[in-house]
Amino acid sequence: MPPETIPVIAGQTVQPVEYRKIQSLTYQVAGIDLRDGKEALVASRLHKRMRELGLTDVSRYLHVVEADRTGLELITLIDALTTNFTSFLREPQHFDFLRGVIVPALSMHDSLRIWSAGCSTGEEPYSILFHLAQALEGKRLAGVELLATDISTRALGVASSGIYPAERMKELPEAWRKRFFQRGVGEQEGMVRVREEWRSRVRFRRLNLMEEFNSVPAMNVIFCRNVMIYFDKPTQQRLVRRFAERLEPGGWLLIGHSEGLMGMEHELTYVMPAVYRKPSGRKG
Ligand SMILES: C[S@@+](CC[C@H](N)C(=O)[O-])C[C@H]1O[C@@H](n2cnc3c(N)ncnc32)[C@H](O)[C@@H]1O
Known part of the structure; x- marks a missing residue:
């Protein structure tokens, strides 16, 4: 040999x-x-x-x-x-931040646009949705637009079907399991499925982050967690700038806790670990 x-x-x-x-x-x-x-x-x-x-x-x-x-x-x-590892409520500090800071800050807005970029098999966008469903009443929840994209068609297939082995729900409170999932029976025994009324609230779409994404509307929040880790620094730098362009003034970019924007040039300001914000443009 x-x-x-x-x-x-x-x-x-x-x-x-x-x-x-x-x-x-x-x-x-x-x-x-x-x-x-x-x-x-x-x-x-x-x-x-x-x-x-x-x-x-x-x-x-x-x-x-x-x-x-x-x-x-x-x-x-x-x-x-591609590595599609993910889980429900992964890096929970971001969901606390979403409910505790972002939702109150946008309370006067009619709509809330959130993008899960690199959503893998869907646990991230569904976690975002479940938190918002707990935090918001009907009219405001109806104003939530949740876009979830990934390069992997295989991962997106799982995400849009919303079908998971039941043990994947172990991170979720019991009340959430009942509210958001139905249990499989017969051949689907041991599996769970996100209920249709919740699944239909997420727009899944294949999107390669290396290609232009000008058709994505301006977002209030972009989650791009544990994706840039696979890219080299120049690629990360370009992507962060493009994300910043796609954020509304005052919008937030949330990245994985093992990632960082240190040494990169961009217009975002550091808020706390793994959270960045686009300046609102308002004076004072
Ligand atoms: C480790 S998963 C992260 C999933 C989720 N964001 C989380 O934090 O749990 C990384 C995802 O990035 C996706 N990805 C890698 N390169 C990509 C690209 N160029 N465009 C879009 N998605 C990409 C992979 O397909 C994979 O699903």
């Missing part, structure tokens, strides 16, 4: 030249900075898709990706390589 070949599963290897090709594709298309040393992970993730296509060779697979004019195979490749 040549020393540079990395063994993974029987018959599955990623050669250095193939890995570099994958790194370049994921960076160009999704901004994802796939570091060296992840070859085994990448090979095991690609394995499933290659098996579906009856392929055993990564180079052949990359050829298929490049030859596919529809771009769908490229989406499938990115899908296989």
